[in-house]
Amino acid sequence: MVRQTRQRAAVADALAGLDDFRSAQQIHDLLRGDGIEIGLATVYRTLAMLASEGVVDSIRTPDGEQVYRRCAVTGHHHHLVCRVCGRAVEIDGPGVETWAGRVAAEQGFSDVEHTLELTGVCAQCRGADSGLSPAPK
Amino acid sequence: MVRQTRQRAAVADALAGLDDFRSAQQIHDLLRGDGIEIGLATVYRTLAMLASEGVVDSIRTPDGEQVYRRCAVTGHHHHLVCRVCGRAVEIDGPGVETWAGRVAAEQGFSDVEHTLELTGVCAQCRGADSGLSPAPK
DNA sequence: CATGAACTTGACAATCATTCTCATCAATAA
């Protein structure tokens, strides 16, 4: 049975107040900054649980860090993430899904899954940037 | 100036004799197994260099490990990787590229890049398996 | 062929994200 705890509620709350992807460590810092006592391991565990339930999305940044975000839409979808500020937009790939299935079938593969992520520089950052740090630590 | 060394040739040779993705550590073990003396750090450095030159592909496995493979085709392309045996097929996504550019533009993003990886179970592995663990550790 | 500047190497330490351990705490059913 899954129990309702102060810590899990805190992680869920933190995610609810965010619009872009954050790492487990960032969320941990965020909560501690708000005076909420929670262990790093608990944040990791909670995020992993939420991700496996499909309540949050998780993708991997190019340098291998896992980042999480609450899902705004349900079902399968992809992301367009700003390399500078980390802002993310949810998008869906109409043709991609079917294309993936077809190509896989042609190669004799079954149980196909796919990951697709787009990165770019958003309008705001393009105008204002000149080598500032990617995201607030 | 980039110098030609015994170690770099060894890494290139190892990659030339492989058809699927391998981690830096696996390649290191492979070379040592052949009696070739080479440091792990050197393998990492060499692979990173080859990858940035576009001579080899590198993708990240679901558990965050970086794996490399020599490119059979040049230019941008994607992969269909078997979750069980690791065999990989190179594929290209005709519509994906243009779709990515269009969607990004609609959202005001520029300098778009994308990653797309397909995973599945290949015909061989589907026949032989019956619920064994995803991949050998 | 001899030289030397500068690029490379490699053993090992250092990082860093993530997971594990396990004694202690707390949510729930009864």
Added chain:
DNA sequence: TTATTGATGAGAATGATTGTCAAGTTCATG
């Protein structure tokens, strides 16, 4: 209330990758 048992957290452990830096090599040049 209370026993049961999942949840927590501090710190150790893991594992891939990168940094350090003295010693070794490469190769343009004399």
